Amino acid sequence: MTPGPIISIRGLEVGALSRHGMLRPLRGIDLDLPHAATTGLVGESGCGKSMTARALLNITPSPMRITAGSITLDDGKTPPVDLAALDPDGAPMRAIRGRRLAMIFQEPMTAxxxxxxxxxxxxxxxxxxxxxxxxxxxxxxxxxxxxxxxxxxxxxxxxxxxxxxxxxxxxxxxxxxxxxxPEVLVADEPTTALDVTIQAQILELLQRLQQELGMTVLLITHDLGVVARTTSRVAVMYLGQVVEETTTESLFDNPKHPYTQGLLGSVPRLGSRRGRRERLPAMRGSVPPALAELPGCAFHPRCPKAVAGLCDVVKPRMAEVAPGHRARCLLYPEVLAASAALEAA
Amino acid sequence: MWGFILRRLVWMVPTLIVISIISFIIIQLPPGDYLSSYIARLEALGTTVDQATIDALRLRYGLDDPIWVQYFKWLGNIIFNGNFGYSFEWRLPVSQLIVERLPTTFLVATCSLLFAWSVALPIGIFSAVKQYSWGDYVFTVLGFLGLGIPNFMLALTFLYVSNRYFGLSIGGLFSPNYINAPWSLDKFIDLLSHLWIPVVIVGTAGTAGLIRITRANVLDELRKPYVETARAKGLHPMLLILKYPVRIALNPFVSSMGFILPGMISGEVIVSIVLNLPTTGPLLYAALLSQDTYLAGAFVLMLAVLTVIGVLISDILLAWLDPRIRLS
Known part of the structure; x- marks a missing residue:
């Protein structure tokens, strides 16, 4: 029997009331970290990757706090704990933080x-x-x-x-x-601040230690090359939500969400077959500000496949669109069915 | 570390020499000299001074020597005999005048400094950690009031209130019947009952500024990534704040400590005058007013030397606190 995920995050929301309204960097994260494996978390700057990491350790920077959802830590041996329900500064949370969940930060100089x-x-x-x-x-x-x-x-x-x-x-x-x-290691862009040769060494080291110690790793990065090399599962984030989650192989071979397709399409490749004068495809637009409250799918203003009257109206839910491959896009009937059921309820 | 201290000590020597030259030039700047003012005074009193006495005095004080010979005599007297010259206002050796007042001066200064720090540091840290809380606002208002109200005003108010409503004599550091009495437990208690007033008055002004500085320094540090790292370790929030941000926020604080030492001697002149405190502040003020050159000169030299020593001490403390300075 394969053990269940050691961390399962459900409907996690992080927010803070600001002068301009409610800031909501995380808008309902669903994510599982399978035991003793490396999961990648990718997305553009500002999509909430780092906030997810901090929420996982319950160290969201003030005044941000967890406003909804659960983070269940379950090693299959001791009783499961919901980290989101613990007082961030309380003794039970502090006993877990550092001992069972640890974190590596981006800037080793200032950290x-x-x-x-x-x-x-x-x-x-x-x-x-x-x-x-x-x-x-x-x-x-x-x-x-x-x-x-x-x-x-x-x-x-x-x-x-x-x-x-x-x-x-x-x-x-x-x-x-x-x-x-620790049982779970969160690595928040651990190689971003390093030069390329050192990056490779640090990634190798992390991989080796992950295997030797049987750790569960959440690797946060915006570098798709790093994801392809080191992870077995990937979650793609957009605007405070996970929009696609599957095995690394499946994601690269068969991306389902238009956002993921755009991300993969904008990676420069050596020796492209279409000649040298070709422009690098880039995604339209940029991430809307965290305050924006969009109707429908969060990605529809930038989506090349958006359907008027659907994508700007219905909020998509995560659903399995292929075996072991979940996505949050209304172009898939499974998602549409799940989301319509939610609207009706 | 020892090499660092030794280097700094060696560098102090040329600095002190330059300071002594400048101090000497400053006290020689006013027209005339010690003797001519002395003779003028005697003549003003109707005493005639014969030329032989004048010549004897001029010879004795070396006033006809070239300026650099006078400088070396002045400096030599200070270094080898501890003799800073003679105050003609007080008719006493300058060193005796200053030494008499040093213990009370340092007592008042040290107590008010400790008072200011022990009040300001916890409040500053609290205000930073609980930024924009009710407590922060209350302390901020109190802090600005403390900064805004002039010290002499506070001193006058204290004098009035304690005399009018409590019938206390709070001028000076002792009650009249203890001033010349030998030291005893009663005299000590009498001292304490007088001391707290200048300590609180002088302390409040410093406290207000220190709260603002501490708050700003700690706020800067609280946003640094290493604080987040420490949180991720599961460290107790209180221990975390004291071990990391507060420790590093002390650096700018310590580096400004060099100016505390000279401030002890020259500071709080007006409060000392209002409260009639036997400290050096009023003495310096009087010396400047009456052009008591050697007394003023001794102060100028002493303040400069204390500044150099204060900066040395704060540099040593800083090197001890911050390995980036010590080791690079």
């Missing part, structure tokens, strides 16, 4: 405190969650630095972030996130 040694910041994880004494925490931290391939781990324990190169800092960040051997 470390500049005035504390990296050793101090890694050992802190162990001091909080494992009640180790300082000496034991130090030894474990050095082991972690070794594990992520930090040369001279023992000396680097006392180094400050500004003493390390970008790649080394990101390794230290990974060592910190993995210090308590």
């Amino acid at each position: 470390f405190s500049p005035v504390h040694t990296i050793g101090n910041q890694i050992a802190e994880m162990l001091l909080i969650h494992e009640k180790l004494d300082k000496r034991a925490a130090r030894e474990r931290s050095i082991e972690m630095l070794d594990l992520v391939g930090m040369p001279n781990a023992r000396q680097r324990f006392d180094a400050h972030p500004f003493n390390l190169s970008g790649g080394m800092r990101q390794r230290a960040m990974i060592a910190m996130a993995l210090a308590c051997k």
